[in-house]
Amino acid sequence: MTEQLRMMAVHAHPDDESSKGAATMAKYVSEGVDVLVVTCTGGERGSILNPKLQGDPYIEENIHDVRKKEMDEAREILGVKQEWLGFVDSGLPEGDPLPPLPEGCFALQDVDDAAEPLVRLIRKFKPQVITTYDENGGYPHPDHIMTHKITMVAFEAAGDPEKYPQAGAPWQPQKLYYNQGFNRPRTVALHEALLTRGMDSPYGEWLERWKQFEQRERTLTTYIPCDEFFEIRDKALIAHATQIDPDGGWFRVPMDIQREVWPTEEYELAKSRVDTSLPEDDLFAGIRNN
Numbered sequence: 001m002t003e004q005l006r007m008m009a010v011h012a013h014p015d016d017e018s019s020k021g022a023a024t025m026a027k028y029v030s031e032g033v034d035v036l037v038v039t040c041t042g043g044e045r046g047s048i049l050n051p052k053l054q055g056d057p058y059i060e061e062n063i064h065d066v067r068k069k070e071m072d073e074a075r076e077i078l079g080v081k082q083e084w085l086g087f088v089d090s091g092l093p094e095g096d097p098l099p100p101l102p103e104g105c106f107a108l109q110d111v112d113d114a115a116e117p118l119v120r121l122i123r124k125f126k127p128q129v130i131t132t133y134d135e136n137g138g139y140p141h142p143d144h145i146m147t148h149k150i151t152m153v154a155f156e157a158a159g160d161p162e163k164y165p166q167a168g169a170p171w172q173p174q175k176l177y178y179n180q181g182f183n184r185p186r187t188v189a190l191h192e193a194l195l196t197r198g199m200d201s202p203y204g205e206w207l208e209r210w211k212q213f214e215q216r217e218r219t220l221t222t223y224i225p226c227d228e229f230f231e232i233r234d235k236a237l238i239a240h241a242t243q244i245d246p247d248g249g250w251f252r253v254p255m256d257i258q259r260e261v262w263p264t265e266e267y268e269l270a271k272s273r274v275d276t277s278l279p280e281d282d283l284f285a286g287i288r289n290n
Contacts, residue, residue, distance in 0.1 A: 045091035107142035123168035227263035
């Protein structure tokens with residue numbers, strides 16, 4: 001295939017692109033693939049998770065601008081392009097019963113209406129491959145679930161000339177994947193590798209919480225070898241300083257152990273309009289040679 005390969009990664013908030021599939025994107029950028037991150041919201045209601053920055057009045061008053069600058073830095077580190085859809089962060093409701101979502105937020109938008117700007121971007125960028133979240137959002141944040149919903153609508157509608165006729169000439173992406181980097185086999189493998197070496201594991205509580213969720217085990221169809229880009233992934237994640245503590249659990253597994261035990265990032269093939277054989281080691285399998 002001589003046509004330029006293009007990949008679109010649709011995410012809910014700034015920082016999601018760096019914690020989900022970042023090494024994959026950096027790998028493809030290094031190979032000359034054109035990669036576009038689409039960020040649905042500005043992350044305005046995200047908590048300041050880095051304890052070193054909590055209580056900073058400037059950050060609290062200007063969180064939207066701060067997170068935008070963090071996204072700019074992460075984008076440069078990964079070497080990707082990036083677009084904002086412009087929706088307002090819904091926040092993560094907590095309590096029992098859960099409080100109502102804020103008026104006007106992303107998760108309360110009409111799905112078909114909210115898909116229109118994404119359709120417009122798909123038709124403009126013309127990706128062969130799109131990645132996003134599964135129906136559970138990866139975890140049940142209302143913005144992640146809404147990101148899944150609009151991406152599913154947009155994937156089907158982008159190639160239909162009768163849908164969103166004002167959003168540009170039709171373009172049909174060939175494959176749609178769900179990010180599954182936080183999967184149980186990977187977590188168990190790293191957890192056991194650390195314990196075997198007499199080291200503390202940050203995954204004990206994760207695995208206990210997993211037992212509480214009665215949801216089906218995800219089908220991992222695609223394993224992207226990308227361990228040489230793990231440092232770029234981590235650097236991009238640390239750029240989201242309000243969200244990530246560089247001394248936190250994200251970075252407790254030594255890099256040599258990560259590379260030895262689990263050198264890939266995983267995906268679930270959700271839709272494909274090309275023939276491919278599973279398991280895959282390339283998101284463009286079935287596309288490159290067509």
